Amino acid sequence: LVVVFGTAVAFAPAPRITWAHKEVGLVHFHEPGIFNYSTFLLSEHEDTLYVGAREAVFALNALYIAEKQHEVYWKVSEDKKAKCVEKGKSKQTECLNYIRVLQPLDANTLYVCGTNAFQPICDYLLKDSPAIASYHLTCALQFLLKLPNGELYSGTSYNFLGSEPIISRHSSQSPLRTEYAIPWLNEPSFVFVDVIRRHFSDTEVEDDKVYFFFMEVSVEYEFVFKLMIPRIARVCKGDQGGLRTLQKKWTSFLKARLICSKPDSNLVFNMLQDVFVLRGPWLKEPVFYAVFTPQLNNMGLSAVCAYNLSTVEEVFSRGKYMQSTMVEQSHTKWVRYNGAVPRPRPGACINSEARAANFTSSLNLPDKTLQFVKDHPLMDDSIMPYEGKPLLIKKDVNYTQIVVDRVQALDGTIYDVMFISTDKGALHKAISLENSMHIIEETQLFQDFAPVRALLLSSKKGKKFVYAGSNSGMIQGAVAFCGKHITCVDCVLARDPYCAWSPHVATCVALHQEPIPGRDLIQNMSGDVSACPDRVKESYWQHFFKHGGTAELRCSQKSNLAQVVWKFQNSVLNANNSTKYILVGRDNLLIFNLSKEDSGVYQCLSEETVNNKTVSQLLAKHVLEVKLILHTPAAPTLS
């Protein structure tokens, strides 16, 4: 038996630069005694960031979050808290009101929901003053989406009151919900919900669709123990439920599994952590970016997969269904359904074809179609990621959240910049370069290394920020730290589409901030530094040391992808296994037992290889002079 270990997997490289918490300018917000800053709502026209925390909602200046504009506290009533504690829940952590939903309603009103000690509650919050609680939900709310027409879409899972998991629409005209049945929802955890508007450009007048991203216990897969499976479910906004079958239930509820795996390396990412929808006028169709970790044998592994909306829609509109069958009287097995599918297609929105056949509403869909979708809500075809594999696989990290910004580099190339947070309070900024991943930088957002629970991007021109929340506080950071790159070579090697070198002011400038000084900016996303001007000024340090002493020569190198090379009189020094030289503090050189022969020029160079081309940069130059110092005789001492 020959076993091959350690098959080469193309893991993403280390972040090129690691910024310590204090190294970059981050704006902090934290209210003493308030925890769990996990729900964000950005009002771009007001430049206000609304933040939902535990028992509090804050309105902050979005341009400088340390500036609090308003605050509202929303505690659990004493009787509710008592009831919750009676049921065995923790008074300190569970029987509290965690704000989970913040949605704009109109110019003056926010819609706010909280967990309220397992009795979720929603409220209209008039900006500047809180209104009275006005809306009660009876389940453990996990996710909610409110549309401008007043419809409320929510995903809720089990709670101790014994209610079942449901995906529902709260609406005065047409409230709808899922069936209480394992094939519909099997112990789900909701991750994300969003509405995708119809395409007006199409000849077909399509319905708006609401997409739910969640994990649930798999019915189609089995291993030594319970397997979780990530899913997308979608419902049509125009759904009115059935007339007899599926009365007040979704007639358009379909779900499919999301695949994020690399079979040739035996990697399976089936724990969905977060989803971000990238959309904009420049995009043909929305793209779902999703962050995953593995359920099995996870020693710190994360992946990002991207899914095109059309891939998702293709599965729902043309894919095969799954069918459950009872085997040997007691086992339910799910397999591909190969039989005839009724018309109109079960689970489809009412489209022109249906209307042409006189089915103008879900209420008059034939019973056969409704019964079929009731029994077959699960698709057999899987939703495959863009290019069939993860965009990025990273070792030794657990990713928690993702936001994506679409940026145009100087040469016109478009980059989707991913900001991905970790469970250790850090943020990775990554782009795809020539089919390989480049993690531009890693920023330690939270000094206490707390997991990042929420991430938001403000991508307004000239006001681009990343907001992040953890249990202990929140921060606001720039999308790029261009100014930290002090040379042209540094600025170009960063391969950061936000940054370019301005020879005019000899500074690495942020392209998204106006005004950009001068023209002839230098940026090269493949890391070619040939356009950089030759460095004119070369400074050095002069040192004088005593014979027999020890010298420490300093050098600082930020790039994790570069190597430091020390040269003495233009020859490379070897500090390995040397009794003369030691590298300390990563890059500094210690020279022992100084003698006259050690006098001369020491240079610290960084060597970084990009696209098989090595760029060498002088980081520090030291001129050393060792002197034989004259001592005056001293009396011997006793010790």
Place this chain on the structure above:
Amino acid sequence: LVVVFGTAVAFAPAPRITWAHKEVGLVHFHEPGIFNYSTFLLSEHEDTLYVGAREAVFALNALYIAEKQHEVYWKVSEDKKAKCVEKGKSKQTECLNYIRVLQPLDANTLYVCGTNAFQPICDYLLKDSPAIASYHLTCALQFLLKLPNGELYSGTSYNFLGSEPIISRHSSQSPLRTEYAIPWLNEPSFVFVDVIRRHFSDTEVEDDKVYFFFMEVSVEYEFVFKLMIPRIARVCKGDQGGLRTLQKKWTSFLKARLICSKPDSNLVFNMLQDVFVLRGPWLKEPVFYAVFTPQLNNMGLSAVCAYNLSTVEEVFSRGKYMQSTMVEQSHTKWVRYNGAVPRPRPGACINSEARAANFTSSLNLPDKTLQFVKDHPLMDDSIMPYEGKPLLIKKDVNYTQIVVDRVQALDGTIYDVMFISTDKGALHKAISLENSMHIIEETQLFQDFAPVRALLLSSKKGKKFVYAGSNSGMIQGAVAFCGKHITCVDCVLARDPYCAWSPHVATCVALHQEPIPGRDLIQNMSGDVSACPDRVKESYWQHFFKHGGTAELRCSQKSNLAQVVWKFQNSVLNANNSTKYILVGRDNLLIFNLSKEDSGVYQCLSEETVNNKTVSQLLAKHVLEVKLILHTPAAPTLS
């Protein structure tokens, strides 16, 4: 959604001591031009180790393997090699004869089989001279067991000749084999085969049983892609096949899955690497030790699980069977069979109950029983490991092979010492201590870090050795390196059941080697060093240094579980972020810019915590004297 990362898994600790390749005495054997030392046979009464390599068999002195006694070369004939190359296989690696089987036949004859360029061949090898090839197998041989009665049990899998995987018995009286059918064998890889003799102590006269350990593609589990599953299959030695149904096929072939997992940590180990059977007169029943790695998301994780023979037998003799069912005309699903089971029990050996009912041989078993076992060779009940979980889970290592030695400590306690090899040429020696694993030491067996392909233990009293083979050579090592522990405290803290301190000769001695000097040996497996005599002699180094110079004080600490603490005049020195002190080469202390105040006593101590008790040991003592040296005036120099 609150996600909890990094659930605490009790991984095995680091090996306490890491021995570099040159640090311990290892005996090497390597014949120039010969590779793949992968098959061992030890003849204890001759003290000869037979080694099968690629195209060669060697007889080595088992007490000193560097001494070659005989050698036989066995190459593939030119026409066979040409045929093999024609079929697209590699001339340099595949179309050769890899020795896979070495079995003793009688005092003068060995039974040898080789892969022979995909045309497996077996031969009787007369000791001292090779005989002519006499036995041909037609499949890609993987494992083979020859019983003294001449029966030959083999497991073979697919080869390019198109033959099917089979488990067979080659015997003139009663040749038997498995059915060519997925339920019997589904793309198997054989790992191990052994015979377990009947218990004579039992009132029941049981048959001898042959156990096959292998992996195959799972039929009962499914995930995003093909899942492998480890199995034990067993057949009865007395099996004669059926008369009509299962004619010349096994009537006693049953298989079950081997579980090695930790569900609370989502760890599943389903890649079986090696099996060792621990047995002996002192054992109530044989124990199977098995080494596993995960198939999914494996970033270097290994586990050892142990299975009692009775647990295995219980599943085969009383467990439920699995049943395959066709679902929706095209999907085969396997579920627990809950129907009636015919008598005699399908797959059981002919036992007293069967004999009492007049079934004296498998040839007269009823058709119902035979048809049932033909359709239901797979058990539904799983074989669970001892204590329901892995004995050991280790991060950052891929284990390849295992052997186990049963050792009695001085206090009479029995320890099963596991020797587990890695794919990087190392060997771990581990024992279970008070419900936690203790990896006594790690030895770098192969300098080239090549994977260990074969491991053998010679446990003869006074001649205990570990033999290991890799592609490039083989080594012989001691089971313990007691003499390397130079103090009583070191010897006790090793917690190695092979070693004890002899105050008589002031040496850490090996208990398995005669004669043991003196009585009153000191060993304490819980690491209590209180019985160790106070160290009498305390040596120290005296140093004189110049004012302004740098001192390097040496200290060496072998235990990876200990910390080094430096003291100056009995106060602890802090070398972190200090410009005065730096630790180099792990434990050595550098002192910069020496002045008179630095004169005094420096002590290097190791602190090791065992069972919540910290043992402190003085490793080195340095007495430093800094002198102001009188210089004579020197002329200034120009540089």
